[in-house]
Amino acid sequence: MYLSRFLSIHALWVTVSSVMQPYPLVWGHYDVCKTQIYTEEGKVWDYMACQPESTDMTKYLKVKLDPPDITCGDPPESFCAMGNPYMCNNECDASTPELAHPPELMFDFEGRHPSTFWQSATWKEYPKPLQVNITLSWSKTIELTDNIVITFESGRPDQMILEKSLDYGRTWQPYQYYATDCLDAFHMDPKSVKDLSQHTVLEIICTEEYSTGYTTNSKIIHFEIKDRFAFFAGPRLRNMASLYGQLDTTKKLRDFFTVTDLRIRLLRPAVGEIFVDELHLARYFYAISDIKVRGRCKCNLHATVCVYDNSKLTCECEHNTTGPDCGKCKKNYQGRPWSPGSYLPIPKGTANTCIPSISSIGNSPKFNRIWPNISSLEVSNPKQANVCDNELLHCQNGGTCHNNLRCLCPAAYTGIFCEKLRCEEAGSCGSDSGQAAPPQCSPALLLLTALLGTASPLAF
Numbered sequence: 001m002y003l004s005r006f007l008s009i010h011a012l013w014v015t016v017s018s019v020m021q022p023y024p025l026v027w028g029h030y031d032v033c034k035t036q037i038y039t040e041e042g043k044v045w046d047y048m049a050c051q052p053e054s055t056d057m058t059k060y061l062k063v064k065l066d067p068p069d070i071t072c073g074d075p076p077e078s079f080c081a082m083g084n085p086y087m088c089n090n091e092c093d094a095s096t097p098e099l100a101h102p103p104e105l106m107f108d109f110e111g112r113h114p115s116t117f118w119q120s121a122t123w124k125e126y127p128k129p130l131q132v133n134i135t136l137s138w139s140k141t142i143e144l145t146d147n148i149v150i151t152f153e154s155g156r157p158d159q160m161i162l163e164k165s166l167d168y169g170r171t172w173q174p175y176q177y178y179a180t181d182c183l184d185a186f187h188m189d190p191k192s193v194k195d196l197s198q199h200t201v202l203e204i205i206c207t208e209e210y211s212t213g214y215t216t217n218s219k220i221i222h223f224e225i226k227d228r229f230a231f232f233a234g235p236r237l238r239n240m241a242s243l244y245g246q247l248d249t250t251k252k253l254r255d256f257f258t259v260t261d262l263r264i265r266l267l268r269p270a271v272g273e274i275f276v277d278e279l280h281l282a283r284y285f286y287a288i289s290d291i292k293v294r295g296r297c298k299c300n301l302h303a304t305v306c307v308y309d310n311s312k313l314t315c316e317c318e319h320n321t322t323g324p325d326c327g328k329c330k331k332n333y334q335g336r337p338w339s340p341g342s343y344l345p346i347p348k349g350t351a352n353t354c355i356p357s358i359s360s361i362g363n364s365p366k367f368n369r370i371w372p373n374i375s376s377l378e379v380s381n382p383k384q385a386n387v388c389d390n391e392l393l394h395c396q397n398g399g400t401c402h403n404n405l406r407c408l409c410p411a412a413y414t415g416i417f418c419e420k421l422r423c424e425e426a427g428s429c430g431s432d433s434g435q436a437a438p439p440q441c442s443p444a445l446l447l448l449t450a451l452l453g454t455a456s457p458l459a460f
Helices: 002-019 184-187 226-234 241-250 251-255 278-283 358-362 365-370 443-452
Strands: 032-041 044-049 061-067 077-079 090-091 134-144 147-151 159-165 171-177 222-223 258-268 288-294 294-297 304-307 312-315 400-402 407-408
Touching: 077 278, 134 312, 171 184, 171 222, 226 241, 241 251, 251 258
Parallel strands: none
Antiparallel strands: 032 044, 061 134, 077 090, 134 258, 134 294, 147 222, 147 288, 159 171, 159 258, 304 312, 400 407
């Protein structure tokens, strides 16, 4: 009765949430690692896949410019207003706070007028290329959940590449090319994300959609994450089960949305004309007022919380996992190989909890005192033993295994493996009880019972 009531309330919550959020948050279901549910045995822990909330990841990044002295203002210089080469009375001066444009202004709180922004030096060394690399680093693997959005206060660049790294900047791969003329700049035919499909969603494209110079009022460049999600989840991201299934089974797709670093390569500033006006080079520069990167720590569906401490992001791993990304089992919990959590089945997913290994228990002094001859037990592969569904360790007396974590016992039995009569625990078993004699337990079951106790389920 309690279980059905819990499931009904949960189903109602999911329905109400979907109604209240016409654009559901991506991966929003997986924010709880475990919950208590009611069974015939009472309250037990039910383990789920989980992950941290999606958030603004620019709060946690470090930014690096190359060349490092490319920011304007040292020495002070004048620059021309965007689109008007004859208004060149604007000044950039790094020594004056009101006139300085340092890199951190790409990530500050927007909404002030005029907008704050980072700005590069002007193209005074033309025809030498004016190029800048802006590297955003997290020192942590993160998963992107929304579009990357870059807002320029100058004209949008004529040529730009967005790149990603999965190994903390050791190697880089292109995410997308941007140009006013893709064929001329990168020898690629122009495309948009709308030209892709489920089968080509990982294709690296060059787009001309965001690289117009002065002929438009728009200042924004996008890298479309949600449009790629939509190939699997539908235009309004309603069919998340389809996306989850693809992410579960296709490593290349998961890796596509996963980064440790991003790099914005500004290769040619907005010119807006066929030729560069060499008499007014102060009109050519880069200026960025805002960069949005929304995502979450990658914790392999084994953590709800990612903490930021000492300038470092760290998953608070659950399910007996450990490591920066919860990517391995804790010591003494290698009872089966580590596995990431699974998004499926919706809405709880599968936790794939790490479980104790018999061999690790056998090395403890307490173990040796209780059963000194345990090494003589025949266990074909103890490191692969599951808690309650194994040749040696399995549910007794009609008990059923629940998520490989504990046995659900018939009414007359109790204990970790249903190896003990309930009447025996209560001290009421006897010739007049009508119950059969207690079953004989194997040495391993007796051992685990002594180590872990029989009155409560395994609580990992």
